[in-house]
Every structure is written in structure tokens, then in C-alpha cells.
Amino acid sequence: MTAFNSQGKAYLAETEYRGEPVAAEGEEESIRAAMRHAIGKLVASITPRYVARNIRMDGDDEGQKSIVEVAKAGNLDQARTELKAYLDKNPQNAAALYNMAVLTDAQGKYQEALDLYTRAISQSSKDYYVKMKAECAQRLANEQAMQQQ
Numbered sequence: 001m002t003a004f005n006s007q008g009k010a011y012l013a014e015t016e017y018r019g020e021p022v023a024a025e026g027e028e029e030s031i032r033a034a035m036r037h038a039i040g041k042l043v044a045s046i047t048p049r050y051v052a053r054n055i056r057m058d059g060d061d062e063g064q065k066s067i068v069e070v071a072k073a074g075n076l077d078q079a080r081t082e083l084k085a086y087l088d089k090n091p092q093n094a095a096a097l098y099n100m101a102v103l104t105d106a107q108g109k110y111q112e113a114l115d116l117y118t119r120a121i122s123q124s125s126k127d128y129y130v131k132m133k134a135e136c137a138q139r140l141a142n143e144q145a146m147q148q149q
Helices: 027-046 062-072 076-089 094-106 110-123 127-147
Strands: 010-012
Touching: 062 076, 062 094, 076 094, 094 110, 094 127, 110 127
Parallel strands: none
Antiparallel strands: none
16 A cells, blocks of 8 residues: 555555454455454554654674663764764674664664665674664655655
8 A cells, every 4th residue: 555645645655454364254254354454554554643662772792782871871872973983993793783773763864774784784684683674664665755745
């Protein structure tokens, strides 16, 4: 689904909504139940709401422990500054690349974050690296869809 207004501006990037199979009496009722489930997902995705979410940073590298703590305390600018200095000394450190991607993503710089996620994944393909990159790509697609005229 891609949602547009009457002037053709996209409000929702292409997204697939699937209904979950539901045990019901008869095929037709099962289809209706699955359809209601898919529509519920659609409505939830386009309903404005305040979203607070936790992001997972990679704390496996002892050299970044203090930087991760600064970020957890909410000082993203300081954490980015410290992490940039750390990355200058350790440019191939997967955890540092990933953590910089997370901080960049949190600041809404999605394309820059995607590039960093890609670099991090090329060094270490931890499952949550891949998951966070996919979520960032969806945020970028949604942002681009909103900017279309």
C-alpha cells in the first residue's frame, strides 16, 4: 500500500500489510478476520502518535563503554563527538561504526546512518545491526514519501 492525498502527495511509503490467519467458522469468516487484522495494522501505522523507543547500542567494545553511557544519559551530541574521535583511531571497528549509525539515525540523518550501518555490517553482521538498518531504511522511505509533492 502507498497512501496519497488528493493532490498525489504520498503520506505512506510502499508498505505491505498482511492479515494473520485466524481460526474461524468457514473460509469467508477467516478471510474477513485476516482482512480486519491487516486493516488494523494499516490504521495503526498511519495514526499520529508519540513514539518512544529504546535503541540498542553495541556495548561489547570496552573502549566505548563510557561513550555508550553518555548516550544512554541522553547527551547524543557529546556521545557523537566522543565516538567520532574513537572512530578516527579505530575506523574499522564494527561496534563503533554501528553505534555511530544508531546515534546518527536517532538524529534523523537516515541516509548517513544507512551508510554507517552498511559499513558496520560489512565488519560484523550481528542480527540487530541488520534489523536496525532495515528500520532506518523504512524511516528514510517514509520521510521521502512525505516530501514528495
